[in-house]
Amino acid sequence: MDAIRIEKLVVTYPRPGTSPLRAVDNLSFDVAQGEIVGFLGVNGAGKTSTIKALMGFQPANSGSASIFGEPVDAATSRGQVGFLPETALYSPFLTPAETLWMHGELHGLDRTTIRERVQDLLQTVGLADKARVQNRTLSKGMLQRVGIAQALLARPRLLVLDEVSSGLDPLGRRDLRNLLRAQRDDGVTVFFSSHQLTEAETICDRILVIHQGRLVAGRRIEELRGRVPSLESFFVTLIETGVDPLAVVDRQVQALV
Amino acid sequence: MTLARDMQICRAFVIAALLETVRRREVYVLLALSVLMVAAAYSFTFFGVHGLELFVKDMGFSSVGLFASVLGVAVAARQLPEEIQRRTIYPLLARPITRWQLLVGKFAAAWITCVVTFVTLSLVVLLLLLALRMPPGWIFLQYLLVRSLGFLWLCGFVICLSTYLSPAGALTVGMLLTLGAGVFTRTLMFVDGTSPVMKVLLTPVYAFLPQYSLFDLTKKMVYGWEPIHPLAIAGLALYGAAIAFFWLRIAWLRFRRQAI
Amino acid sequence: MRHTAQLLGLAALLLAGGVGVQAALPEHRRQPDTWGSQQVFEDAPATSLIGGFRTTTASWLFARAQEYLHGGVMLRAATTQEQETGAPLATHGDELESNHGAETGVIPPPGRDPRWVWGMLERETQPYMDVRSHRHHDLREALPLYRMMTWSDPYFVEAYSQGAYMVFSGAESQNLQRALDFLKEGLHYNPRSWQLHKDYAHYHLYNVRDWRIAREYYLKAIKLTEGLPEDKVSESELEAAWIGLVQALRKLDNRDEALQWAALGMQRDPAAPTFRRIFEHYGVPVPKLRNLKARQSH
Numbered sequence: 001m002d003a004i005r006i007e008k009l010v011v012t013y014p015r016p017g018t019s020p021l022r023a024v025d026n027l028s029f030d031v032a033q034g035e036i037v038g039f040l041g042v043n044g045a046g047k048t049s050t051i052k053a054l055m056g057f058q059p060a061n062s063g064s065a066s067i068f069g070e071p072v073d074a075a076t077s078r079g080q081v082g083f084l085p086e087t088a089l090y091s092p093f094l095t096p097a098e099t100l101w102m103h104g105e106l107h108g109l110d111r112t113t114i115r116e117r118v119q120d121l122l123q124t125v126g127l128a129d130k131a132r133v134q135n136r137t138l139s140k141g142m143l144q145r146v147g148i149a150q151a152l153l154a155r156p157r158l159l160v161l162d163e164v165s166s167g168l169d170p171l172g173r174r175d176l177r178n179l180l181r182a183q184r185d186d187g188v189t190v191f192f193s194s195h196q197l198t199e200a201e202t203i204c205d206r207i208l209v210i211h212q213g214r215l216v217a218g219r220r221i222e223e224l225r226g227r228v229p230s231l232e233s234f235f236v237t238l239i240e241t242g243v244d245p246l247a248v249v250d251r252q253v254q255a256l257v
Numbered sequence: 258m259t260l261a262r263d264m265q266i267c268r269a270f271v272i273a274a275l276l277e278t279v280r281r282r283e284v285y286v287l288l289a290l291s292v293l294m295v296a297a298a299y300s301f302t303f304f305g306v307h308g309l310e311l312f313v314k315d316m317g318f319s320s321v322g323l324f325a326s327v328l329g330v331a332v333a334a335r336q337l338p339e340e341i342q343r344r345t346i347y348p349l350l351a352r353p354i355t356r357w358q359l360l361v362g363k364f365a366a367a368w369i370t371c372v373v374t375f376v377t378l379s380l381v382v383l384l385l386l387l388a389l390r391m392p393p394g395w396i397f398l399q400y401l402l403v404r405s406l407g408f409l410w411l412c413g414f415v416i417c418l419s420t421y422l423s424p425a426g427a428l429t430v431g432m433l434l435t436l437g438a439g440v441f442t443r444t445l446m447f448v449d450g451t452s453p454v455m456k457v458l459l460t461p462v463y464a465f466l467p468q469y470s471l472f473d474l475t476k477k478m479v480y481g482w483e484p485i486h487p488l489a490i491a492g493l494a495l496y497g498a499a500i501a502f503f504w505l506r507i508a509w510l511r512f513r514r515q516a517i
Numbered sequence: 518m519r520h521t522a523q524l525l526g527l528a529a530l531l532l533a534g535g536v537g538v539q540a541a542l543p544e545h546r547r548q549p550d551t552w553g554s555q556q557v558f559e560d561a562p563a564t565s566l567i568g569g570f571r572t573t574t575a576s577w578l579f580a581r582a583q584e585y586l587h588g589g590v591m592l593r594a595a596t597t598q599e600q601e602t603g604a605p606l607a608t609h610g611d612e613l614e615s616n617h618g619a620e621t622g623v624i625p626p627p628g629r630d631p632r633w634v635w636g637m638l639e640r641e642t643q644p645y646m647d648v649r650s651h652r653h654h655d656l657r658e659a660l661p662l663y664r665m666m667t668w669s670d671p672y673f674v675e676a677y678s679q680g681a682y683m684v685f686s687g688a689e690s691q692n693l694q695r696a697l698d699f700l701k702e703g704l705h706y707n708p709r710s711w712q713l714h715k716d717y718a719h720y721h722l723y724n725v726r727d728w729r730i731a732r733e734y735y736l737k738a739i740k741l742t743e744g745l746p747e748d749k750v751s752e753s754e755l756e757a758a759w760i761g762l763v764q765a766l767r768k769l770d771n772r773d774e775a776l777q778w779a780a781l782g783m784q785r786d787p788a789a790p791t792f793r794r795i796f797e798h799y800g801v802p803v804p805k806l807r808n809l810k811a812r813q814s815h
Contacts, residue, residue: 013516055351057517075355083351089343093280094273105269106352108262134280150348160351306661311585403642443623446632447596459631468635476644480589480654489641492634 001069003158003189004031004054009063011049011213023049025213026063031191033157036184038200039193041210042239047193048086050210051162055083067158079108082156084147086163092136096127096146099135100153107154121149126175141172148179159183161192165199177203201231209238217244266358267365274366275373278332284374287324291378294320295385310391314479317382318393322404322475323436325375329408330431333367333415337512338424346517356513364416364505371408376401396484400474403490406497407472411435413501414467417508420515438467465503472497575670578662582679585659587651589644591623604629607648622648656683667703674710677703681716685724693724711741711750715758722761728768735762756782760791772799780804 011024024046031037041047052058054065056072070077090099097118104114122128125145130138135146144164151159159180165173173196180190180203194200200207201221209217217238221231227246228234237245278284298316301309337360340346349359379401386393393400414434419427434441442463472493474485584591595604600619607620624645630636639645663680666673677700685696697720703713718734721727738758742750759782766775779795783804786792796803 052517055347057347057350059514059516075353075358077353078351079353081351083348085344085347087344089345090348091273091277091345092343093277098273098276102269102273103348103352105265106349106354108265108353147348301661301665306664308657309661311658312581312661315581446625456631460633460635463632463635471635471638471642474642476584476589477642480585480644482588482644485641489638492638493642496638 001033002030003033003035004029004065004067004191005069006030006050006054006065007063009050009053009065010061011046011053011058012061022213024053024060027210027213027215028063029208029215029218031189033189034184034187035205036180036190036203037192038204038207039191039210040195040197040200040207040235041193043195045210046213047210048162049213051160051193055081055160079154080157082151082154082159084151084159084161084164090135090143090146090150093134095132095134096122096138096149097131099146100150103150103153109154117153117155121152124152124179125149141168144168144172148176152179152183157188159188159190159192161190163193163195165194165196173199197231197235207231209235211239211242216242217247219244219246263358263361266354266362270362270366271369274332274336274370278328278370278374283328283331284377287328287374287378288381291317291320291324291382292385295382295389299389311479313389314386314391314393315475317386318379318400318475318479321375321378321382322473325371325378325404325408326411326435326469327432328374329367329371329411330415330435331428332370333364333412334419334424334427334431336363336367336416336419338419338427341517342424350517357509360416360505360509360512364412364501367412367416368408368501371412372405375404375408393478394481396474396478396482399484399490400478403472403474403485403493406490406493407469409497409501410467410469410472410504413504413508417504420508420511434467435469439470442466442468442470465500468496468500571670572673575666575673575676578666578669579673579676582659582662582666585662586653586656587644588646588654590646590648590651591644592620592648593623595619595621605647605649608650620648622646656686659683663699667699671703671706674703674707674712677707678712678716681720685720693720696720697725709741711738711745711758712754714738714741715754715761718758718761718765722765722768726768728765731765732762732769732771735759735765756786756789759785760789763791763795767795767798775799776801 007028009024009027010022012020012022014020027046027050039047039050049058053060054067054072055078056075065072067077068080072078090096094102100118100121101114104117109117118131119128122131125148127142127145127149130142135143138146147164151161165176168176177199180192183190204221206218206220207224208215219234223246224231224234227249234245237243295313295317298313299309301312337346340349340363350356354362379397383393383397411431415427415431418431421427422430445459445463445466476482477485592607595606599621600606604621605626607622622645624630624639624643625636626647627636627640630640632639660680660683663676663683666676667680670676681696681700681703684699685692697717700713700717700720704710704717707713714734715738718731718738721734722731725731735758739755739762742755759778763775763779763782766778775795776799779792782789782792793803
């Protein structure tokens, strides 16, 4: 069973006086269990809209999305998901420990589990000494760490991260990388959107490139290695020409064979 | 199991809302203002005006009712819009909870916050009045209960408004309809007798219009009336719960498919 | 320390501002029943603000006092339709002739309430009573409010008038003197109020029995009504003042003056028995209305 399955997904936004904007246009892909998949695209490509539809924040106009076989309309589909939004904002008047406690309760964890997980995770993300200060006094990077802790709180089988590394400093990004790898080693599937191509190249098993709401490429990182100078050059060519350079080569090779 | 789960969700939101309200320090300001109102009313004694028992009670409990209602509207109006505005709603909705559970949880948070604030303010005023030898009588307990039931109405109504209007709009309209509810429905009473059709329409219209003033025993307490019949309290509880449910369902109609 | 100094400075500034306004606008202390002060009230924002606050506070206290008297039960003017369809009008049970005009309860009685269960709930949770032949609560409970409302707005004539009545009607001794002192204070601030002069004269005629002061204040009251618009003078109250004046003159045995005012009174109300009795008392034939009119035109 795939961790994520999206089929012919369409998400539109109404625009006054003109036709609706098709942010996600007939998008289909799946993510296998245990993969780390980078979801790449330029600004406005439809990454966040796809993730919103996947998490149930944005109703899809048509098509379907499921998580571990459960349609995303069902709240239970999110029972095995840890989600970290682009900007990690949490109630400014709660402390990181209280924030995690509240999310644990919302997730349906029992009190003993919550207590243990909160202590462990605050330690893991390096916020043990900030556990009792209010979120409003924390820096953006620290809040992002609170976010990471809340995403990992319920030991999810799938992590969905939306542009998470954008708010982190280099050290924070390194820690995040290590954390994601550790999660993958534990069998957790990771699906994340990003602008940071180097980041994606380093940690992903596979990349999906979305442009103008459509999936324009889906490649394993090994396929790219040695065939393109870098992920960045692959990405830029793809977006500027609208053609997957490797697909062209593959077709030429096929023709020769 | 479902009920236990619902309770757990509500508990999470309630504790968060209470902590937030305390840390915003709004309650302290209202507490200070309530004490100030009683003190100001009583201060006339020092200028030779005696027999102020009614006036002090009136000022004290009227202030508490007003402050608690204002805070109630503010708390209820910000429950959802603020989460959306500061984008903290994403991690909340990413949990295995339905939007209806989120709505009810937020409603419970607003309601409990209102009740706790109101009871705290009332107890402080009660202590002051006892110190001034102006006990309000046993109807005080009914006053606490009935007003708490009224917050069901208030929170449901304002949360419903907040799903259809902007935060500022919900706050303004909520404040106007809550505090001016009495005037509004009194005016409506004048249509009685204008035509038989209006008379027939009046009861259902009246039932769904703001009836916050029905949940206020301040006057009966201040003027020393007897406690009210328990059946009336049961009726108010039923009405409060039913109308809160009604408003929440209206809110849900909008919120269930709302893009966030 | 610095913050305390700032706060004290701010307080001093506010105080100085208040004194400044007081000094710069002495007109706002003028009596409100003169056109000059009315002009100032309307033109000067500061005066209007201060005056507005004071009158609003006093009016609020006045409304509160009415509620206190009725134990929280609220009354309102009955609509014409309500009067025609027999809505229960408020009447004070202790003085049957003393009703509330055409007032009815804000909360309608069961038979006239279309709201079904909501009406029942309101009658249970809010102070409700059958307003017909009701009784007032202890007047002393409302008394402090009259003191406060006249402090807030010393030009609030109705507050002095009703407040004095409240004091006088209280159960304590020496209430008459306190009521008169209260009225005297009202007269100090409102020397052109015909109503307060009339009230002061009433107490002297019927309670103090000082006919001389009664005569003096009745005359002033009647004099003050001259030139006032009709809606500023209640016809029944003016007639009461007229009757009081004639009675005071009779008590003083001031025959000519009494007859003169009685004749004038009969022009106003030929059916009033008091004026007729004055003529009978002095053995003078009651003048015919035609003669009175002729005298009036002369």
